[in-house]
Amino acid sequence: MxxxxxxxxxxxxxxxxxxxxxxxxxxxxxxxxxxxxxxxxxxxxxxxxxxxxxxxxxxxxxxxxxxxxxxxxxxxxxxxxxxxxxxxxxxxxxxxxxxxxxxxxxxxxxxxxxxxxxxxxxxxxxxxxxxxxxxxxxxxxxxxxxxxxxxxxxxxxxxxxxxxxxxxxxxxxxxxxxxxxxxxxxxxxxxxxxxxxxxxxxxxxxxxxxxxxxxxxxxxLKVLEYRDALQLFTRKVFKEAIDLDKHPDLIEEAKLILKKCNGLPLAIVTIGGFLANQPKIAVEWRKLNEHISAELEMNPDLEVIRTILGKSYDGLPYHLKSCFLYLSIFPEDHKISRRLLIRRWSAEGYSREIRDKTAEEIADSYFMQLIGRSMILASKRSSNNRKEIDSCQVHDLMREICILKSTEENLVFRLEEGCSSNTQDKVRHLAVSSNWNGDKVEFESVVDLSHIRSLTVFGSWRHFFISENMKLLRVLDLEGTSGLFDHHLEHIGRLLHLKYLSIRQCDGIYHLPNSWGNLKQLQTLDMKGTCVCKLPKIIIKLRKLQYLFAGDCAPFCVNPDECLPDDLAKLCLACCAPKFLKDVERLDGDLDRQDVCTFWCHVVFPTLASRRLEPYGVVVPRGMRNLKGLRTLGLVNITNGKAILQDIRRLSQLRKLAVSGVSKKNSQEFCSTLADLSRLESLSVQSSVESGLHGCLDGVSSPPKNLQSLKVSGTLVELPGWIEGLHSLVKLVLESTWLREFDATMQVLGKLPNLAILRLRFHPFLPFDIKRGELIRLTFHREAFPSLMVLELLSVGGLGLVEFKDGATPKLEQLHLHPYGRDAGTYSSGFFSGLASLQSLKEFMLIDYGYVKEFLEDVQDQLARNLNGPVFKLV
Structure with missing residues (x-):
């Protein structure tokens, strides 16, 4: 047969x-x-x-x-x-x-x-x-x-x-x-x-x-589009194609079902077949939505889904099974950062150093293997590397399989509303969902905390989340946790085995406690998005630190003329701020008097005492050179930093560096520091003062040969000559640089052989007199930008024409325009030229600021004539 x-x-x-x-x-x-x-x-x-x-x-x-x-x-x-x-x-x-x-x-x-x-x-x-x-x-x-x-x-x-x-x-x-x-x-x-x-x-x-x-x-082969998925679902349920929009009681539940299926034909057909034999009423469909995990596990009519998707899991090697089950920690539809994941896997011991490859590089290969096996879905392309992926998601039904398997293995326990209160022994990973509102007794009774290796909190902070029993905790992820303040951090210093600690986007944090000097095993410390503007001296005790993220959020009080008494010497910050203390009672969360005093002592006074201090970036103590394993450091304020630059130049393993406060005063030391960082792959330089970076980067005689990503933010006026020699450069961001010679600049950039991502933001060029019609004309010439895949034009003031000559940017896939607000209405037919000739274009996105009809029609007409069929998005 x-x-x-x-x-x-x-x-x-x-x-x-x-x-x-x-x-x-x-x-x-x-x-x-x-x-x-x-x-x-x-x-x-x-x-x-x-x-x-x-x-x-x-x-x-x-x-x-x-x-x-x-x-x-x-x-x-x-x-x-x-x-x-x-x-x-x-x-x-x-x-x-x-x-x-x-x-x-x-x-x-x-x-x-x-x-x-x-x-x-x-x-x-x-x-x-x-x-x-x-x-x-x-x-x-x-x-x-x-x-x-x-x-x-x-x-x-x-x-x-x-x-x-x-x-x-x-x-x-x-x-x-x-x-x-x-x-x-x-x-x-x-x-x-x-x-x-x-x-x-x-x-x-x-x-x-x-x-x-x-x-x-x-x-x-990709998943079905929503329209096709709905048609397939209705045919299976009703044996014919019907318009579910005419059945408002059913359409909302159907949307939830199709969201779970996420365009997977097998799931749509199987669930549709099951519902075909059930009463076609909203309450029956709602039951399925609410109990999909139990149905997948127990309903024989849905067994085929578990069998097919389970086959993919069963075919994984052991090390990838652990990595995959780890993903059940994260909520449904959560975009999981690639970098976060590989650092957490490394901290958990899921990957180890092998010969000349680091544990992070091994973990990164695991991530790509799971993508390649279709176990996880790439959700966002990287802005740093044209071949990479920034984040991933897990298909809803694959996630249900993941949860079932991780529960069977006692690997992950998700503490959420309505979860079972039965004690589970030896659970390794605990995730607290945003909808859980239990108390301390319930928290300590659900799992044996002495076996917990990681704690991840989504939602609000509770003071009892850190327990003395968590002696083996390696990962503490509090990213985005609300209600977290300075005095809550003290007990974290007792977690001696911590390797990964994140308080990213916790904007109630201003100061780190000295107890964190005990975290001698710490590899990753992520404070990005907090209000910490100065690191304590104890940071140099963390000799195993590899990744340090901080300093991208300016303190809310950065204008000394508006909020500081004339006589700074008479200001007793701890005792003479009663009006601030009175406000404590009306604030949400657990903010107390100590937090207010800490804020004044460690944020307001240091910031205002130096009125010319760059408002962005974190001030680090002397002795950072002792952190010899540091691979990522930023954003560091080097305004008064001759000593810190001398420390940075001795960090021989540094791959990524972001600094603020570069000026004529420290530019010579900064430029010579770059020459010593031979392994540097990513560099971000910014200055917010009026004079900016003009002439500050010209002294770089020997830029890092492996530099792949460069961001320059601040008045530059002229493009430094050494940039044309960056043959490995993949990504370039020019932000508020006010460059005078945009034609010469584009010619230099167009010759960079590997430049794949170019972002021009917030007046990258000095605009001409718009009233006289002297506008910036960006021309992409034939054979220029041979590797460019992403072009972003964000608030490029005074832009009058964007022209693509035949044969220019042969690999351009994404073109994004976000106009300078008042310019949008001046764009007319002919503003873009040559869109039809962009042979690789896949997406053209406009941020809607009230364009004239002729402009939009012209853009759409050019895209319609493009043989590659790019998608037009008006956001």
Whole structure:
């Protein structure tokens, strides 16, 4: 019988009969039951033609339009349940391809993989397509199943070569799960010429790339768009296409169901089939939404979802299983930062240093492997590297699988409203949800805190979250926690095993306690978004610190003339601020007298005592050179910092540095410091004073050779000459630089060979007299910016024309315009020129500031003529 498959990402129902491999003890090894396979096949049949017309057209076109002298291998990849097999089979059966190939076969790879069985199925299918060979094929099939007749791989390979000799053929190899499988398969194929085609389906990007040498032959199948998902759902539930918008009681619940399914055809069809047999009322659909986890675990009608998605988890190596289950810590729809994740994994011990690779580099490879295996979804492209991804999300249903598995393993406990109060022993990771409102007794009774390795808080702070029993805590993540104030931080100093500590975006924090000097194991300290403007001396005791983030938030009181008495010497900050103390009672949270006094002593006085101090950046103590493992440091205020610059130049492992307060006074020392930071990959320099950076960066004689990211913020006037030598530069941000010669600047930047991201923000160029019509004309010349992929124009005042010559920016994918407010209404037809010629453009985004009709029509007309079909977004 033929071995072609009709279900998505599953073994064929026919194959299960043909192939029951024998285990080592002589017993039959069947990877799935026949009932399961029939259910899976039935679940996917109805999604064949809904929402996949475009993909089918693209696949047929890809198969037909091949050139060259080598055999094309086309790979289709994506997460389980997307319908890869369904799409490929639909393509396989298309009339255009049936007439194009003399021989065709579609075979699913079985588990465990047995090469002989695979070749037998392939040979039988190819033989059955010729009436002269059909009888021989039937005899061959019978004899090959007869244990008395031993047919070896060599004989099968010869038979396959005989069948395909001189034939134009198309072979579909469905569900390849490893490189080893593909190697075994392809080496036993006869030599086929370029008129033949092999199509592979797989869940993993790395396997797709391994099978298909050409990038253009790799096709990533995506989830269904909402409109197609709704149509598929209604057809399955009601057996016809109906307009659910006319049923307001159902449409809201349907939207929640489709959000859970997130465009996954398998889930839509399966859940739709279940609801088809239930009363079609909102209360029944609401029950499913509220108890989806329990339904996935216990409802046999939804078992196929758990089976298919669970297969992806089961196929992970052990180290990736731990990393994946760790993601159940984060709430639904949460965008998980890539950098946060790899640092947390490293702190947890999920990755370790191997030879010349750091633990973070190993963890980063784990992240990309999970992306490549479709276990997590890339949600945002990086602004730092054209090939990287900033953050990820977990598909809602995959997240349910993640939660089920992590609960079974006692790995993660999520403390949330309505959760079970049963004590769980040896839970490793505790996450407090934003909707939990329990008390101290409940908190301490839910889990055994002595085994907790990480605590993550989403929502409001409670004083009892830090317990003396948490002696093994390695990760404390309080990012964005509300109600957290200075006096709450004291007890954190007792957590001696902490490796990762984040109080990012906790804007009630102004000062760090001295007790944090005890955190000798700390590797990451993230204070970004807090109001800490000066680090205590104890920071230099943290000798294992690798990542230090701080100083990007200016204290609210930065104007001394408005809030400081004339005689600073007479101001007793702790005792002479009664009007501030009176306000404490009306403030939310646990802010107390100590916090107010701390604020005055450590923020207001230091800031106001030095009226010319750069308002941004954190002041660090002397002795930072002792933190020899530091890889990231910023934002550091170096206004009065000759000593700090001497410390920084001795941080030989530094990869990322951000400084503020660069001026003529310290520019020479700063420029010479850069020459010593040979490993620096990212540099941010800013100055908020009126004179800015004019002439301050010209003294850089030997910039870091590996510099990939550069941000310059502050009056620059002229572009430093050394920038044209940054051949490794990938990202450049020019912000408030007021450059005079924009034509010369664009010519220099256009020659940077690897520049992929260019952001021009807040008057990067000195605007001409707008009233006289003297406007900035940005021209991108032919062969300029060869690697540019992202161009952002944000409040570029006085901009009159953006022109792309034919052949300019050949790789530009994203173009974003955010106009200087009063300029938007002056943009007219012809403001953009050459949009139609941008061969790689995928997205054009405008921030809506009231453009004239002619401008918008002109932009849309140019984009409509662009053969790449870019998306137009008006936000």
């Amino acid at each position: 033929p071995a072609s498959s009709s279900n998505a990402d599953t073994t064929s129902t026919n194959d299960i009969v043909e192939h029951q491999p024998t285990g080592g003890d002589g017993s039959k090894v069947v990877t799935r039951s026949l009932t399961q396979l029939k259910t899976m096949a039935s679940a996917m049949e109805e999604s064949q033609l809904i929402g996949r017309e475009k993909e089918k057209y693209e696949m047929v076109k890809l198969i037909c339009n091949q050139s060259g002298h080598e055999l094309p291998v086309i790979s289709v990849w994506g997460m389980g349940g997307l319908g890869k097999t369904t799409l490929v089979k639909d393509v396989y059966e298309s009339q255009k391809l049936i007439g194009m190939f003399e021989k065709r076969a579609c075979v699913t790879v079985m588990r465990p993989f047995i090469l002989k069985e695979f070749l037998k199925s392939l040979i039988i299918q190819l033989s059955m397509q010729s009436s002269s060979e059909k009888k021989g094929a039937i005899d061959f099939g019978r004899s090959s199943r007869n244990t008395a007749v031993m047919v070896g791989v060599e004989e099968l390979t010869k038979e396959l070569a005989r069948l395909l000799e001189g034939k134009k053929c198309m072979i579909v190899v469905d569900d390849v799960s490893s490189r080893a499988e593909w190697d075994h398969i392809i080496q036993h194929f006869p030599k086929l010429d370029s008129t033949c085609r092999i199509v592979v389906t797989t869940r993993e990007e790395s396997i797709a790339k391994y099978c298909s040498e050409k990038q253009e032959n790799i096709y990533k």
